[in-house]
Amino acid sequence: MPRGRPPARTRTDVVAAAVAVADTEGLDALTMRRLATELGAGVMSLYTYVRDKDELVDHMIEHVSGYDGPPAPTLLHLAGWQRDLMLRHPWLPAALPGRGLSGPNAIGYLERGLAALAGTRLSGPAKLEVLALLTGFVAGYVNHELAQARxxxxAGEHVAAQVDRLQEAVASGAYPRLAEVLAEGGSGPPPAFPVIAERMIASLTG
Known part of the structure; x- marks a missing residue:
């Protein structure tokens, strides 16, 4: 019996091409038609590799999430690793919310995070919630960084502009606590990411 023609590409090829499109053009620009053009393939042929774009994004997240940090990371290490990953792939913060973790790379992140939390008194569900909140914090931070870059x-210029606007608001006398904080200063650049992340982690695990 004829065995048929072997596939021209693998799912990994398709996912890698999708990542390349999203990295340069954004997740919204990634359609099955756009991906087919990138691959020089028919649109319908892509559905032999993935069910739809939603499944494609799941594979993309798994594809880029191979861990390359220290073997026994702290939560601060994991936060820094996530930030670097999201800066390399700016579509990730928008892609992550609401998605289940199923691949070994994604589940490996949970395993490392739970190991980092092993010395705390948090319950199992609370530990998982801390990891979800930490990822959300990093995603929000990166989105802010990317917005400032665009x-x-x-960051210092952004803070200064924000302080100027707040000073106008507190001049009315309606916000005494905010006025007190602004009087202490704060128009310079914000603390570096590790400092902010460490404070965030302390608030979640303390």
């Missing part, structure tokens, strides 16, 4: 301004 606007062509530094």
């Amino acid at each position: 606007a062509g301004r530094t």
Whole structure:
């Protein structure tokens, strides 16, 4: 019996091409038609590799999430690793919310995070919640960084602009606590990511 023609590409090829499109053009630009054009393939042929775009994104997340940090990371290490990963793949923060973790790379992150939390008194569900909140914090931080980069301004310039606007608001006298905080200063650049992340982690695990 004829064995048929072997597939022209693998699922890994398709997923890697999708990652390349999303990295350069954004997740919204990634459609099955756009991916087919990138691969020089028919649109319908892509559905032999993935069911739909949603499944494709699941594979993309798994594809880029191979861990390359220290073997026994702390939560701070994991937060820094996630930040670096999201900066390399700016579509990740938008892709992650609401997705289940099923591949070995994604589940490996949970395993490392739970190991880092082993010395705490948190319950199992609370540990998982801490890891979810930490990922959400990092995603929000990276989104902010990317927005400032697109606007062509530094973090310090953004803070200064925000303080100026708040100073106008507190001049009315309606916000005494905010006025007190602003009087202490704060127009300079914000603390570096490790400092902010460490404070966040302390608040979640303390």
